[in-house]
Amino acid sequence: MIAHGLEQGRARTLRSSVALHAAMAVGGLIMVLFLIAHMYGNLKVFAGQKAFDGYSAYLRTILEPLLPYSGALWILRVILLISVGTHVYAAFVLWHRSRKATAGGGGWRYETTQNRRGVQRTYASFTMRWGGVTIALFIVYHLLHLTANYIHPGGASSSPYERMINGFSIWWVVLSYAIALLALGFHLRHGIWSAFASLGANTGVARRRHLNQLAYLITVVVIGGFLVPPFSILFGWVGP
Template structure:
């Protein structure tokens, strides 16, 4: 009996681990979606002028005072986001490696169906998840160096977050790189949002699958378009520093 129990334990452990990794990806992914929505809201304050945008940027550093030190809440958000990103990437890499081992290097091959005669069960969004994720990470590094730490400043140096942002979006190649990154984010969100809720148990019927798919498309479009509107309005002269 002890031997049988140990065998069953060894066989079930990988399954539990895979479920845990997928759940970790789902939860951390949804945390990042929430952050993107809030960040998008902040970006749209460009349309209210320099005072509103700079006040918003300053307010992020004073939230929670006097219970928290200056920028304390912002650092908590940063730590949660960094932890979410690291867990998300770590889980993704672990699942990808496990899939490669299980399928002999043919990770996308599963089973034949009417819509996938070759056995590849993928949409374009799911197909681009891996390299889209790499693109997003590289863009986030550039974005932080530009608009957070002010290490690089393609539009010119300024102590004002508003001026720095508007001047940056006035450079065509900055907007082009921003567009490419947002398209990658959109595809990533399209599949990731659906996969997250499916992992958490929302994909239990045809009706729910349709609703979940519609929500995934809507969230991806809202975030992508919401982030792209300000840079293009700036680029074409609708907002000036």
């Protein structure tokens, strides 16, 4: 009986809103680390085709022969899929619980000069859900374009460098990329802050201010780093 009770208690804890917030935060932070690494890799386009294609090939040979070809890359993909799945699942369950608890009216938090009704909403927090949907749709397109090479605006190529140059030489491709990154920026800024808050790191006014500044800094660096290559290619600063 005692063991059964402990097991039920652990199950309730894992399903609690606190645990879901923590799981969503950890999954989100793993994705942020991936975005930083991916952004850094994209900047290698400025080193030329040989360097960029070499970097792309290297990702598939990491830890060979300990791991098979693309083994490390697939491990990373699985970790990312688990992180994304956990993040989305936790977000949906928490949103559903909030809707159910408030009859769809949203949560009342505290009054500020900008929010006399007591509902704290920034543009970023208000658009988190639809921003997430926009990002998800863009990721599918992005993978089909630059990773799988199933769609190829500007021309098909077996070279990752040439696929990037061909695609970002077209204005509407760059525009769609910029719009998706704008959505990602709002999601990222609010998400980083929320992740640290969910993990209990926002204790004290000074700590909250520093975490907010960190969230802005990471967002500017990541989004700026992702935007530089496509606009540089579009304006002819990088290319064959």
